[in-house]
Amino acid sequence: MPVKDVNELVQTVFSGLSPLVIEDVTDEGERIVVRARTPTEAAGCPVCGAPSGRMHGYHWRTVADVPVDDRRVVVRVRVRRLVCPTRGCRHTFREQVPGVLERYQRRTARLTRQVKAVVKELAGRAGARLLAVLAVGLSRHTTLRTLLRIPLPTGRTPRVIGVDDFALCRRHRYATVVIDAETHERIDVLPDRTAVTLEAWLREHPGIEVVCRDGSATYAEAIRRALPDAVQVGDRWHLWKNLCEAALSEVKAHSACWATVLDAPIYDGPRAQTTLERWHQVHDLLDQGAGLLECARRLQLALNTVKRYARADQPERMLRVPKYRASLVDPYREHLRKRRAEDPAVPVKHLFEEIKTLGFTGCLNLLHKYINQGRADADRSHISPRRLARMLLTRPDNLKVEQHELLAKLTAACPEMTQLAAGISDFAPLLTPHPDNADALTRWIAQVRAADLPHLHAFTRGLDRDIDAVIAGLTLPYSNGPTEGVNTKTKRIARQMHGRAGFTLLRHRILLG
Numbered sequence: 001m002p003v004k005d006v007n008e009l010v011q012t013v014f015s016g017l018s019p020l021v022i023e024d025v026t027d028e029g030e031r032i033v034v035r036a037r038t039p040t041e042a043a044g045c046p047v048c049g050a051p052s053g054r055m056h057g058y059h060w061r062t063v064a065d066v067p068v069d070d071r072r073v074v075v076r077v078r079v080r081r082l083v084c085p086t087r088g089c090r091h092t093f094r095e096q097v098p099g100v101l102e103r104y105q106r107r108t109a110r111l112t113r114q115v116k117a118v119v120k121e122l123a124g125r126a127g128a129r130l131l132a133v134l135a136v137g138l139s140r141h142t143t144l145r146t147l148l149r150i151p152l153p154t155g156r157t158p159r160v161i162g163v164d165d166f167a168l169c170r171r172h173r174y175a176t177v178v179i180d181a182e183t184h185e186r187i188d189v190l191p192d193r194t195a196v197t198l199e200a201w202l203r204e205h206p207g208i209e210v211v212c213r214d215g216s217a218t219y220a221e222a223i224r225r226a227l228p229d230a231v232q233v234g235d236r237w238h239l240w241k242n243l244c245e246a247a248l249s250e251v252k253a254h255s256a257c258w259a260t261v262l263d264a265p266i267y268d269g270p271r272a273q274t275t276l277e278r279w280h281q282v283h284d285l286l287d288q289g290a291g292l293l294e295c296a297r298r299l300q301l302a303l304n305t306v307k308r309y310a311r312a313d314q315p316e317r318m319l320r321v322p323k324y325r326a327s328l329v330d331p332y333r334e335h336l337r338k339r340r341a342e343d344p345a346v347p348v349k350h351l352f353e354e355i356k357t358l359g360f361t362g363c364l365n366l367l368h369k370y371i372n373q374g375r376a377d378a379d380r381s382h383i384s385p386r387r388l389a390r391m392l393l394t395r396p397d398n399l400k401v402e403q404h405e406l407l408a409k410l411t412a413a414c415p416e417m418t419q420l421a422a423g424i425s426d427f428a429p430l431l432t433p434h435p436d437n438a439d440a441l442t443r444w445i446a447q448v449r450a451a452d453l454p455h456l457h458a459f460t461r462g463l464d465r466d467i468d469a470v471i472a473g474l475t476l477p478y479s480n481g482p483t484e485g486v487n488t489k490t491k492r493i494a495r496q497m498h499g500r501a502g503f504t505l506l507r508h509r510i511l512l513g
Contacts, residue, residue: 013068016110019100020077032071037078043095045084054083056092063101065108067135075108077101111136112146119147120512123497123505144505152511155185157205162212162483163219165193166490168503175503177486177510181212184482189507195222202226212480214238215466234469235480236431242459243427248389249455250420255385256316257414275318282309311454328362329355329370336376392424419451430474437474489513 014022020036042053058078065073079101081094096102099109107115115136119127124140127147131138138146158180165174176190176198190197199222202208212233213219223232251258278299285295296306312318329336332355339346339354348371352364360367370376383406391399391407399407411421426444430437445460463470473479493509494501 014065016066016108017075017100019097020075030071032068032073034065034073034075035078036075038080038095038097043080043082045082045086045089045093046096047093048084048086048089050084050086050089052082052085054085056081056083059094061101063106063108064111064136066111066114070135072135072137115143115146116150119143120150120509123147123501123509126496148505148508150508150512152508153185155180155187157207158182158185158187159208160210160212160478161187161208162480163198164214164480164483164487165216166487168494168506175507177483177490179483179486181210181478181480181482184485186486186511186513189510191503193218195219195225198222199226210476210478212478212483213469214480215242215462217466220466220469231472231476232469233476233478233480234466234473235484236433236473237479237481237484239463239470239473240431242462243424243456244389244393246455246459247392247420247424248386250416250453251389251392252385253312253317253455254414254417254420256314258388258410258417261409261413276315279309279312279315279318282306286310313452327366327370327375328360329367329376332358332360333376336371340376392421395428396425416452420453420456423448423451423453423456433473433475433477435475438471441471441474486510486513 014025014034017034017036019039021039022034022036024035026033026035040053042051044051057080059081061077061079063075063077065075067073077097079094079097081092083092084090102109102112105112114134115131115138118130118134121127122130124144124147127143128138128140131143160181162179162181163176165176167173168175174193176193178187178190178201179185180187188201190201193216195218198219202223203226208227208230210231210233211219211223211227212235213223214235215238220232223230278301281299282295285298290298292303292306292310295301295310296303299306309318335355335358336351339351348368349364351371352360352367355367388407388410391403392411396404407421411417423444426447430440430444441463445463448456448460490506490510493506493513497506
């Protein structure tokens with residue numbers, strides 16, 4: 001629709017000031033000055049609410065408005081001071097213009113909304129820099145004060161909550177975030193992760209029926225004391241993570257079994273000899289009746305190290321497959337094997353020149369290292385324990401045909417590997433919540449304990465210590481995933497502020513998110 005006159009243009013550009021009567025617009029180069037006044041209608045007294053049109057005097061207010069054409073806009077408004085007609089009330093009052101001019105503010109309401117939207121995402125210095133580009137000059141201190149003046153949402157007490165901790169200063173200070181597990185709304189942020197703090201908060205918010213959490217014993221105790229009738233739901237992601245760690249330990253413990261299928265070398269240097277000697281020392285002390293702590297004291301080893309040696313019933317289980325990474329020489333392995341079979345004394349430098357003509361881009365030192373490690377003589381490139389564990393823990397539909405074939409060979413290397421693969425495949429369907437998973441979990445624990453898998457036995461003992469929460473996590477549709485998502489966003493907020501902001505500001509930004 002075309003603009004017909006200057007007045008209509010002014011009303012269009014400054015439509016946010018429509019409650020005011022615009023009298024003049026002046027271009028002063030770096031800024032635009034708008035002169036306006038309030039309308040002549042009666043205004044209500046802020047104390048008694050009685051309308052009054054009796055004027056006592058005038059007052060000029062200068063406020064900033066949203067920029068126009070990358071230039072600041074300053075609005076000078078003539079505001080009336082009126083006389084209250086109610087006897088005994090205040091003598092005079094200054095009229096306000098709701099939606100345009102707020103009490104004691106130096107910015108219009110619409111500019112304040114824009115500033116709040118920026119500082120809500122960027123906070124101090126970053127918010128001030130962006131506002132400067134937008135022709136709104138504010139210091140970082142003003143932006144932070146504006147951010148802290150944004151009211152926090154106050155909602156009802158949810159029926160299902162999720163709690164989790166996050167680091168304020170890693171390994172030193174932690175805090176706790178509480179969210180509504182159904183709507184994913186942030187509820188509160190507590191200054192630490194102690195049981196006393198969480199218990200006090202739960203007592204102040206009655207009506208919570210379900211609490212989603214990870215395997216923290218501290219949170220479990222606080223919930224039990226404050227809400228004895230609430231259902232605690234263990235996090236399925238942490239259950240799977242713990243199973244993955246146990247499976248990796250089992251795969252490492254049976255390296256001597258599945259490595260023979262690949263003809264992969266086992267460590268046989270000084271480190272391997274030390275490992276075998278240490279295994280015999282630990283088991284000799286255990287046979288003499290010494291406990292694990294006594295073995296650790298006599299051998300000057302960590303208790304967890306002694307436990308690892310004690311779990312291995314054979315010394316060979318402590319030996320590992322070398323952790324070789326993919327090499328630039330791998331594509332030329334067959335050529336190297338053929339040449340070394342034809343001429344065992346062929347110099348490495350000659351082999352280097354030959355594969356270089358075939359496209360090898362590495363250096364001579366890399367080829368020396370490759371041959372000295374025996375990788376050129378192996379029938380196939382070996383896989384690391386971590387890669388084998390990853391194949392065991394990957395959904396079968398996502399594996400390639402050759403990976404299925406290789407996995408079948410490796411898991412058939414010994415009965416323990418076969419039992420490990422079966423245990424993982426039986427546990428994975430339990431992560432889909434279903435009422436029948438409680439009985440299925442009981443059967444799975446009995447099946448695993450019947451096998452010679454000590455690391456999975458430790459995993460099942462962890463399940464027993466929190467069995468009610470584990471069963472609830474496998475049977476109920478609730479999850480602590482949304483809380484983990486809030487923690488991920490919290491890390492982004494903390495990085496934006498470079499760790500220099502206090503807890504009050506961080507809590508404010510989390511709850512506004």
